[in-house]
Amino acid sequence: MTGLLNIENLHASVGGSKILKGLSLNVGAGEVHAIMGPNGSGKSTLSYVLSGREGYEATEGSASLDGNDLLVLSPEERAYVGMFLAFQYPLEIPGVTNMTFLKTALNAIRRGRGEQELDAAQFLRLIREKAKSLGMSDEMLKRPLNVGFSGGEKKRNEVLQMAVLEPRLAILDETDSGLDIDALKTVSEGVNAMRNADRSFVVITHYQRLLDYIKPDFVHVMARGRIVDSGGPELALKLEKSGYADYLETADA
Amino acid sequence: MHSHDLVFSRSNLEFSPALDDRRSSALAHANSLGMPTRRLEAWHYTDLRQLMRGKLDENFSSIDGQSDVSSKVAISSPYHIHFTGTEVIVSQALINSGAVTVSSILESHDYLLALDESDAMPAYNMALLNGGCDIHVSASLEEPIAMYYSGGQHTRHKLTLSEGVFLQLFEVMSASQYVNLVVDTNLSAHAHLQHTVLHSSGDVVSLNRVSLGADAQFDKHIVCASNSVARHDVETAIQGQGARARLNGVVISDARAHIDLTSAIRHQAGNTTSATLVRSVVADTGRAVFQGKICVDRDAQKVEAVQNSNALLLSEQASMSAKPELEIYADDVACAHGSTIGEIDRDALFFLRSRGIPEDEAIALLLEGFLSEVVAEVDNDDIRLCVNGFISDRLSQLDVSQINFEE
Numbered sequence: 149m150t151g152l153l154n155i156e157n158l159h160a161s162v163g164g165s166k167i168l169k170g171l172s173l174n175v176g177a178g179e180v181h182a183i184m185g186p187n188g189s190g191k192s193t194l195s196y197v198l199s200g201r202e203g204y205e206a207t208e209g210s211a212s213l214d215g216n217d218l219l220v221l222s223p224e225e226r227a228y229v230g231m232f233l234a235f236q237y238p239l240e241i242p243g244v245t246n247m248t249f250l251k252t253a254l255n256a257i258r259r260g261r262g263e264q265e266l267d268a269a270q271f272l273r274l275i276r277e278k279a280k281s282l283g284m285s286d287e288m289l290k291r292p293l294n295v296g297f298s299g300g301e302k303k304r305n306e307v308l309q310m311a312v313l314e315p316r317l318a319i320l321d322e323t324d325s326g327l328d329i330d331a332l333k334t335v336s337e338g339v340n341a342m343r344n345a346d347r348s349f350v351v352i353t354h355y356q357r358l359l360d361y362i363k364p365d366f367v368h369v370m371a372r373g374r375i376v377d378s379g380g381p382e383l384a385l386k387l388e389k390s391g392y393a394d395y396l397e398t399a400d401a
Numbered sequence: 402m403h404s405h406d407l408v409f410s411r412s413n414l415e416f417s418p419a420l421d422d423r424r425s426s427a428l429a430h431a432n433s434l435g436m437p438t439r440r441l442e443a444w445h446y447t448d449l450r451q452l453m454r455g456k457l458d459e460n461f462s463s464i465d466g467q468s469d470v471s472s473k474v475a476i477s478s479p480y481h482i483h484f485t486g487t488e489v490i491v492s493q494a495l496i497n498s499g500a501v502t503v504s505s506i507l508e509s510h511d512y513l514l515a516l517d518e519s520d521a522m523p524a525y526n527m528a529l530l531n532g533g534c535d536i537h538v539s540a541s542l543e544e545p546i547a548m549y550y551s552g553g554q555h556t557r558h559k560l561t562l563s564e565g566v567f568l569q570l571f572e573v574m575s576a577s578q579y580v581n582l583v584v585d586t587n588l589s590a591h592a593h594l595q596h597t598v599l600h601s602s603g604d605v606v607s608l609n610r611v612s613l614g615a616d617a618q619f620d621k622h623i624v625c626a627s628n629s630v631a632r633h634d635v636e637t638a639i640q641g642q643g644a645r646a647r648l649n650g651v652v653i654s655d656a657r658a659h660i661d662l663t664s665a666i667r668h669q670a671g672n673t674t675s676a677t678l679v680r681s682v683v684a685d686t687g688r689a690v691f692q693g694k695i696c697v698d699r700d701a702q703k704v705e706a707v708q709n710s711n712a713l714l715l716s717e718q719a720s721m722s723a724k725p726e727l728e729i730y731a732d733d734v735a736c737a738h739g740s741t742i743g744e745i746d747r748d749a750l751f752f753l754r755s756r757g758i759p760e761d762e763a764i765a766l767l768l769e770g771f772l773s774e775v776v777a778e779v780d781n782d783d784i785r786l787c788v789n790g791f792i793s794d795r796l797s798q799l800d801v802s803q804i805n806f807e808e
Binding site for chain 1 (some may be wrong): 772
């Protein structure tokens with residue numbers, strides 16, 4: 149109950165249909181939790197409810213991050229208390245350069261956290277250093293946000309945003325989708341470099357493969373809108389062999 | 402103003418008898434037509450008579466000066482011409498440049514006497530003409546010529562670029578009074594004109610007729626964010642082989658604004674290209690109109706023409722009318738047009754907010770991105786910075802509280 153992220157009995161509806169049905173999850177500081185589960189189990193809905201997307205409304209239960217009630221906050225306020233969602237399908241925003249976007253976001257978050265904004269020179273130093281560690285060129289920073297980026301570049305860009313914005317909790321929503329092995333390695337290394345005692349991760353994925361690179365402390369199985377099983381990394385290996393059939397039947401019962 | 406600047410003032414307006422006759426007949430003709438109404442196809446979405454009702458006196462001057470809400474937009478080039486409504490002031494540096502001759506349009510008798518203005522607005526301009534410049538550019542200038550309009554007038558310019566000459570022209574229209582402007586532009590072979598118009602306030606009706614010789618290049622950018630009535634008409638005649646025309650428009654239309662960009666591009670020669678891109682942001686009760694016509698003559702083969710208009714509406718009451726027209730008589734051409742009218746993308750907005758950017762700032766960023774793709778094509782750094790600053794400023798003043806979202 150004293151985790152960084154506390155979710156208790158969370159219910160949520162999207163467009164009138166109930167998707168989350170009493171989900172509870174506690175993530176301690178510094179921990180990496182993987183959430184696996186079949187299509188339609190509500191994994192992405194969970195990530196949107198937690199990050200405050202319009203139309204994804206909690207109807208019951210609670211969710212807090214570092215003691216802050218998430219459900220009453222706007223998306224930007226959630227970012228100020230440390231929430232970060234790495235999107236499954238990062239958006240393209242024509243006409244806004246990656247650099248401008250990152251600077252606007254970082255300074256908005258620093259303002260929101262009561263910190264001093266960075267000036268142009270400080271920002272440039274920071275961004276160059278972070279981009280370099282992810283193998284991203286200056287040219288990628290000057291291009292419009294995600295426009296013309298490959299799948300791998302878009303995901304790397306999500307990790308860059310995470311590295312710059314330094315959240316307390318990062319939710320990675322199927323970050324492995326659309327990535328080849330090399331891109332998967334680069335992205336995972338970027339995530340692993342950010343692991344520390346204060347920062348937690350919730351990794352949503354269909355496949356064991358990502359968990360070979362980002363090693364979780366806990367693995368949860370989600371089905372029909374709730375967590376139906378939890379265990380250590382060995383649970384993911386078991387799922388890879390036996391699939392989700394058992395859980396679907398259990399959840400139905 | 403410096404003592405060595407060249408000044409044409411209104412007080413010394415004198416017309417030859419022949420010109421006086423021409424002006425009288427133009428007035429009679431214009432009065433018989435009256436200001437255009439929606440009954441004319443070209444003015445269907447912009448009923449000028451209705452829009453200007455009660456705003457002008459019998460001399461076609463504004464009854465009430467409109468407040469100039471714009472920040473003073475200017476670039477640092479030493480070459481400039483100011484139009485105050487009573488005077489035309491040409492900077493000494495421009496006169497001394499050796500590349501340009503500038504004289505009062507009222508002295509260009511041959512040009513004026515040869516005109517036969519059949520449409521009402523250019524006929525009114527002819528009838529009430531009180532100033533303007535005949536500009537002949539015989540050698541390329543590195544710095545742009547800036548033209549600033551601060552007063553109301555019936556102004557007319559004739560702009561001629563000699564063969565192979567490159568010129569950047571920046572017109573800033575921030576008059577507090579009604580302006581009826583006609584500009585006749587002639588680009589000789591291989592000449593290249595980059596013409597940017599920034600219209601920040603005042604009711605403006607403008608007509609720019611442009612002819613392009615062989616391999617000439619014409620780039621026009623119209624940036625209009627006025628809280629008043631605007632009609633910017635560009636008629637481009639591509640007469641020489643290999644010539645290229647580009648027309649870009651950026652429109653921000655807010656409460657009380659009615660902004661109309663109308664373009665007609667006629668490809669009269671083969672192997673020519675044209676590209677038109679107009680982006681409009683319409684907020685509150687604002688209105689915007691884009692009419693774009695592309696004609697390709699029978700003998701003009703191997704023409705490439707593209708035209709795109711995209712608009713974002715920010716409220717239920719905002720409106721945009723877009724009318725693309727293609728008239729193609731040649732058989733070996735590539736022409737394309739597209740038009741979209743939409744709202745701010747909710748997903749993009751959520752993405753930005755999830756990164757900590759407050760909603761109003763996120764909206765401004767999306768709108769700026771939407772418009773800046775057009776502005777990026779302004780080649781001159783000073784002018785582009787100036788235009789971008791102006792756009793940011795205007796976007797920050799928009800009322801986005803009634804914002805409309807894409808479902």
